[in-house]
Amino acid sequence: MQSHEPTAATPAPLLRAEGVSLEYTAGERVVRATHRVSFDLHPAERLVLLGPSGCGKSSLLKALGGFIAPVEGRITLDGRRITGPGPQRVMVFQEFDQLPPWKTVLHNVMFPLLASGQAPRAEAERRALRVLEQVGLASFAHAHPHMLSGGMKQRVAIARALAMQPRILLMDEPFAALDALTRRRMQQELLALWAQVRCSLVFVTHSIEEALVVGHRIVLLSPHPGRVRAELNAHAFDLESVGSPAFQAQAQRIHHLLFEETAQPEAATA
Amino acid sequence: MQSHEPTAATPAPLLRAEGVSLEYTAGERVVRATHRVSFDLHPAERLVLLGPSGCGKSSLLKALGGFIAPVEGRITLDGRRITGPGPQRVMVFQEFDQLPPWKTVLHNVMFPLLASGQAPRAEAERRALRVLEQVGLASFAHAHPHMLSGGMKQRVAIARALAMQPRILLMDEPFAALDALTRRRMQQELLALWAQVRCSLVFVTHSIEEALVVGHRIVLLSPHPGRVRAELNAHAFDLESVGSPAFQAQAQRIHHLLFEETAQPEAATA
Amino acid sequence: EGQIRIADQFGIVYLLLDVAKDQKLMEKHGKVQGLDIAVTQVTLSGGSAMNDALLSGSLDIAAAGVGPMLTLWDRTRGRQNVRGVASLGNFPYYLVSTNPAVKTIADFSEKDRIALPAVGVSVQSRILQMAAAKTWGDAQHAKLDKISVTLPHPEAAAAISKGGTEITAHFANPPFQEQELAANPAAHVVLKSYDVLGGPASATVLYTTEKFRSDNPKTYRAFTAALAEAAQWIAANPEAAAELFIRVNKSKVERKLVLDIVKSPEVQFKLTPQNTFALADFMHRVGAIKNKPASARDYFFDDPHNAGAN
Amino acid sequence: MSAVFTSLPGTALRADARTSGSEALHPAAGEPPVKAEVEFELAPCTATPVERALPWTRRLLDNAPLRRAAILAALALVWELLARWTDNDLLLPTFAATARAFAAGFLSGELLEKAAISLSLLLQGYVLGIAAAFALTALAASTRLGRDLLSTLTAMFNPLPAIALLPLALLWFGLGAQSLLFVLVHAVLWPLALATHAGFQNVPEVLRMAGRNYGLTGLRLVVHILIPSALPAILSGLRIAWAFAWRTLIAAELVFGATSGQGGLGWYIFQNRNELYTDRVFAGLACVIVIGLAIENLVFATLERITVRRWGVQR
Amino acid sequence: MSAVFTSLPGTALRADARTSGSEALHPAAGEPPVKAEVEFELAPCTATPVERALPWTRRLLDNAPLRRAAILAALALVWELLARWTDNDLLLPTFAATARAFAAGFLSGELLEKAAISLSLLLQGYVLGIAAAFALTALAASTRLGRDLLSTLTAMFNPLPAIALLPLALLWFGLGAQSLLFVLVHAVLWPLALATHAGFQNVPEVLRMAGRNYGLTGLRLVVHILIPSALPAILSGLRIAWAFAWRTLIAAELVFGATSGQGGLGWYIFQNRNELYTDRVFAGLACVIVIGLAIENLVFATLERITVRRWGVQR
Ligand SMILES: Nc1ncnc2c1ncn2[C@@H]1O[C@H](COP(=O)(O)OP(=O)(O)OP(=O)(O)O)[C@@H](O)[C@H]1O
Numbered sequence A, B: 001m002q003s004h005e006p007t008a009a010t011p012a013p014l015l016r017a018e019g020v021s022l023e024y025t026a027g028e029r030v031v032r033a034t035h036r037v038s039f040d041l042h043p044a045e046r047l048v049l050l051g052p053s054g055c056g057k058s059s060l061l062k063a064l065g066g067f068i069a070p071v072e073g074r075i076t077l078d079g080r081r082i083t084g085p086g087p088q089r090v091m092v093f094q095e096f097d098q099l100p101p102w103k104t105v106l107h108n109v110m111f112p113l114l115a116s117g118q119a120p121r122a123e124a125e126r127r128a129l130r131v132l133e134q135v136g137l138a139s140f141a142h143a144h145p146h147m148l149s150g151g152m153k154q155r156v157a158i159a160r161a162l163a164m165q166p167r168i169l170l171m172d173e174p175f176a177a178l179d180a181l182t183r184r185r186m187q188q189e190l191l192a193l194w195a196q197v198r199c200s201l202v203f204v205t206h207s208i209e210e211a212l213v214v215g216h217r218i219v220l221l222s223p224h225p226g227r228v229r230a231e232l233n234a235h236a237f238d239l240e241s242v243g244s245p246a247f248q249a250q251a252q253r254i255h256h257l258l259f260e261e262t263a264q265p266e267a268a269t270a
Numbered sequence C: 001e002g003q004i005r006i007a008d009q010f011g012i013v014y015l016l017l018d019v020a021k022d023q024k025l026m027e028k029h030g031k032v033q034g035l036d037i038a039v040t041q042v043t044l045s046g047g048s049a050m051n052d053a054l055l056s057g058s059l060d061i062a063a064a065g066v067g068p069m070l071t072l073w074d075r076t077r078g079r080q081n082v083r084g085v086a087s088l089g090n091f092p093y094y095l096v097s098t099n100p101a102v103k104t105i106a107d108f109s110e111k112d113r114i115a116l117p118a119v120g121v122s123v124q125s126r127i128l129q130m131a132a133a134k135t136w137g138d139a140q141h142a143k144l145d146k147i148s149v150t151l152p153h154p155e156a157a158a159a160i161s162k163g164g165t166e167i168t169a170h171f172a173n174p175p176f177q178e179q180e181l182a183a184n185p186a187a188h189v190v191l192k193s194y195d196v197l198g199g200p201a202s203a204t205v206l207y208t209t210e211k212f213r214s215d216n217p218k219t220y221r222a223f224t225a226a227l228a229e230a231a232q233w234i235a236a237n238p239e240a241a242a243e244l245f246i247r248v249n250k251s252k253v254e255r256k257l258v259l260d261i262v263k264s265p266e267v268q269f270k271l272t273p274q275n276t277f278a279l280a281d282f283m284h285r286v287g288a289i290k291n292k293p294a295s296a297r298d299y300f301f302d303d304p305h306n307a308g309a310n
Numbered sequence D, E: 001m002s003a004v005f006t007s008l009p010g011t012a013l014r015a016d017a018r019t020s021g022s023e024a025l026h027p028a029a030g031e032p033p034v035k036a037e038v039e040f041e042l043a044p045c046t047a048t049p050v051e052r053a054l055p056w057t058r059r060l061l062d063n064a065p066l067r068r069a070a071i072l073a074a075l076a077l078v079w080e081l082l083a084r085w086t087d088n089d090l091l092l093p094t095f096a097a098t099a100r101a102f103a104a105g106f107l108s109g110e111l112l113e114k115a116a117i118s119l120s121l122l123l124q125g126y127v128l129g130i131a132a133a134f135a136l137t138a139l140a141a142s143t144r145l146g147r148d149l150l151s152t153l154t155a156m157f158n159p160l161p162a163i164a165l166l167p168l169a170l171l172w173f174g175l176g177a178q179s180l181l182f183v184l185v186h187a188v189l190w191p192l193a194l195a196t197h198a199g200f201q202n203v204p205e206v207l208r209m210a211g212r213n214y215g216l217t218g219l220r221l222v223v224h225i226l227i228p229s230a231l232p233a234i235l236s237g238l239r240i241a242w243a244f245a246w247r248t249l250i251a252a253e254l255v256f257g258a259t260s261g262q263g264g265l266g267w268y269i270f271q272n273r274n275e276l277y278t279d280r281v282f283a284g285l286a287c288v289i290v291i292g293l294a295i296e297n298l299v300f301a302t303l304e305r306i307t308v309r310r311w312g313v314q315r
């Protein structure tokens, strides 16, 4: 156990996961996705869930979103147990088919604003067009989702979430399908938006660098079933600090934490 | 125009794209995905298509697979025009739903072997189990696809393609949903397989580093509509040369080529 | 009181009702009783729909064959007490065959097929059973059921008229039997219902519940009076009656055919039921009805025109 | 993202785990040729769609109405030949005779009038049935009891023929249009509910989650997410229900009959059948077919074109 | 992947394009608290599923057969009350009377025999209809002409009532079972073809491409990709078709009747209806319902459970 400079009086967390175990039942088979995972999310905090493929990141995010219920432990928002999803916790899913195919790109982005009654039609359209501009898809506003490439679909989903300006933004590998350049632009846009609205963010990624850039704090998950391997700080890093010695050191540390964990099975297959 | 040491007598290419333009018609709208793209693929060559999101990489790969027909130009295999898909050109799609949900992971991998008559049942099962081991999913052999995470699904798709050992392997961002570690293991597996069977490979990625590691040659596409921006060599690099000065220089060069192209729109949105 | 809903079915057998309705005879006789009668006429397609409608109270007067009426009388005895109101006239049913070898019903072989509406239940089927009982004895009454097939009249008529199917005989009703005999030279009559029932017999009857009759005596009287007048009128004006039938039903049947039937000596338009008891007795013998009627007056209301019912 | 590999010593170490793979990476004899690198200066792209001139045969074949007309013509020909061959105009009139009877009925206005009566009833029943089906499936989509109810009720009542409902219809609605409507609703409700329910269950989980995420629950989720997403299944259910409404109406008009000559197409068919005017019977049926084709091509196909096809949900 | 950013000077340059974003990155007052870093040593995970003791009410409600039985009991109660209230046993017998008639018919073997006759015919027609529907949809899935044929034929023939086919059936198949089969096929073919076709069109394009990639074309593509993928739609089509086969059989036995006492359930119902044994009529209908429920729960629900539900295609 390592520990850095502990802070004295931390304010009450916004979102709390306490010993959360998630399970899927498929016929006779019970698959445990995460095992007793605990962490806190404070207001305006950017939390990153980082871990290998299949370790339960998406499941955890869905549990935070209120889509699946933990079989053990509890998740509380403002001290109250989460019972279901709500527009205050907007989620960007990992799947490409999260956009209703019957709505144009523009209407896809406007839809949650209208559905949750957050904005009237004109205002919703204005906001939607602005975020579409930000994700570089303004010229595809009137296309239907099936006319978009994989990366473009994900960007629409991101735009949709950003337009909502929710209290908590839950994002599941939102930039995985994007090229280096687009990805960095999206990271910038995300951080800029955060600076404006200062929402809380839970961000799933499989990129160590992205975790360091985007997160204030990183929850490192072990391989299947996911358990918390470490909680690390990344608030010191931003897009500019990429490549700095401190950044490299932290990246290397995370890398080792992940490596160590999987050295055994890796050797077996190689 | 730059050019490095041209080789004298190049053997006949296996697959040839000559001035290929691809278009989608959706109602009144015609979207041009690629514009007069030409390149050659030689036997045992590993070709990478690299370009920004929405530039037509997937479309181009589908055209090579024989799923969509060019509106201009032609694609030839062994000198004959491609008229449709075939088991000699196996494709890994970008989408997560490419696995028939009614087959277990194992049967998903065995299926193409049986369907194309390439192996009898017992042999197919043996091969399938071996590749599943390679992608680290042996313990999920009897699970159905809906029980897998996004990255696991993509690994099954990769396993399915690898088991086929086709003449030409077409892969569309196969590693995008994978974490750093799994991704590198998959790269190793891919290169190892290539070393064994020496098939030709067309590999789509949005990662410059991955392009340099995986490819012999990189076809750099411009933003929408995709045109060939450059053809670069990467045969000198492998997983070990990551970070070497030559590697860095080539990466930087590609980066500039991409940057230059998009500097204008980027500035506009920022 | 003051309202009457009458059902009829399709065909010339219901001419009496058509006339009464077209000439507004019920309204006329209602006025005599000091009553404004609102008449609703509904056309239904079969006996059981008729029964359901009557029992559900959607209908006041039903019209169907003697057989269904007897069944309903039997089942509602002591409850709704359905009984016959009047006959709609005497019509013969012919068993027509195209098989030259068949002269009587005894000549039917295994290869023949007799088309009937509703084997075992319909009037035609009962009459055929009666004939069989006469030929081979009561125990053998269902002998011909084995070669009988249920088929609606139109299809059976088409089959007999033009051939080309397995059907070699059809126990029909007017006007199908006349059309068959006219269309196919090989078609000939094997059996007439009158021969089995003991003379000219009522084919179709009107019936209602006891409740309707006792609740609406004036309407009931006006209705029977109208029928009586209609019967007289038809007898006096067969040509006009034929015209009326074609007009009211928007029928496209040839006028001559209608007229031939109306004028036929075997057809009589009268209210008094005739030769129904033989059938009732037979149905009781074979167990189709449980109550044994003493005479036809058991299952017809005690009205003046039913005094001579048999 | 393998960002960190770049500078991590551990990475290089791990890489030689697979020496076989690494060895093959160095270009050698038998390797693919090493070609020159090239860069292209790209002029701004003026991507005009290429004109594609299709041969006239192809264009002819691409014309859907034409193809359908050809199919119809072929069917008519088969009918004509079959009728001539069987030569029994009381059972099967020729196409020509039917066409004549149809024309006559059409010109005299009789067919039109009957069709109008039937259609108006049919539409009422159809709309009522759709409403009932949606109520039932919406319930089934939101509660487990509703799901059980749907599956039990459909399994029970769907196979019941209309005559089974006759007593109830008569008791509750008496003779006349209301009973017919009741029977029509029975014909429309169950198949549509089944198809719609299957469609709902097939909605991708992630779409459902997205909808719930924006605060949609119950009926709003059904209307905004489930119905559009299940539209292909619903459309096929609507088609089936439409056809069965017709079948039922024609059959039920015979049973329930006609009040004071107010019968529709079913009655027209029944009457002419009784009078052995088989050509008119077929003209009546042809009228049903024509209406069916018109509805299919004007309503359903259009609906499909402007919805599911445009959304790329269906090819 | 932003691997190359690490060492590229250009990257840092581009990053300050958004200074507003960058400024906010430095922790300051009002920022989320900076907590201590922690690492956990993880013991090997022996993840045993947690035992969840559910309250008995919940377990009772989770029992699907029980819930359905409750629904059935409630329906029976409603029936009984309704029948007592209307008090017209010739139109609507009580549930108890029907149950008695059912038991009597069952014990005497009459109902069983009739049901067996009907079921055997029904199954034959059903299987034939399914075969025809698959032939038609397979054709429609592979050729454009087939697609046109399907849409035209269904739009034309689906709305036609069975009586329309009577003359043709008589001419071609004569009296007896074959004509009934013909009518049954008519009842099964169109709705199943429609539902299946809609299901086929809804198959994700990428699955179709994957299939074609492995050399599957035509019928093999249909069998290996389209049918399993469209199974939910096909199942709903099969359910609808099954119900309509019943409806048609019952109705057709009335119209076509029975040859020499060989009638099935439809005939049983018809005869008893004519003789006003309404309790037996309802016993016959109850038999249809019981068979319907049995098939639904034994065949269709099981089929669904071992296929689509297990595959996670349907919830
Ligand atoms: N619907 C499901 N049914 C059964 N098991 C599931 C289901 N979804 C996920 N799992 C299992 O739960 C575990 C965690 O899955 P999850 O999707 O949360 O992983 P992940 O961390 O998001 O992975 P990736 O990075 O590949 O997306 C996996 O082992 C997977 O097999």
Ligand SMILES: Nc1ncnc2c1ncn2[C@@H]1O[C@H](COP(=O)(O)OP(=O)(O)OP(=O)(O)O)[C@@H](O)[C@H]1O
Residues within 6 Å of the ligand: A146, A147, A148, A149, A150, A151, A152, A177, A179, B024, B025, B026, B031, B032, B033, B051, B052, B053, B054, B055, B056, B057, B058, B059, B060, B094, B206, B224
């Ligand atoms: N089915 C379609 N209908 C219409 N347009 C399409 C369709 N599929 C793709 N496009 C368009 O074609 C262009 C290229 O798409 P493609 O999927 O080939 O991009 P890509 O390079 O694979 O992008 P990504 O990296 O985001 O996957 C895009 O502009 C997209 O809008």
Ligand SMILES: [Mg+2]
Residues within 6 Å of the ligand: A057, A058, A059, A094, A172, B149, B150, B151
């Ligand atoms: Mg995931």
Ligand SMILES: [Mg+2]
Residues within 6 Å of the ligand: A149, A150, A151, B057, B058, B059, B094, B172
């Ligand atoms: Mg793509």
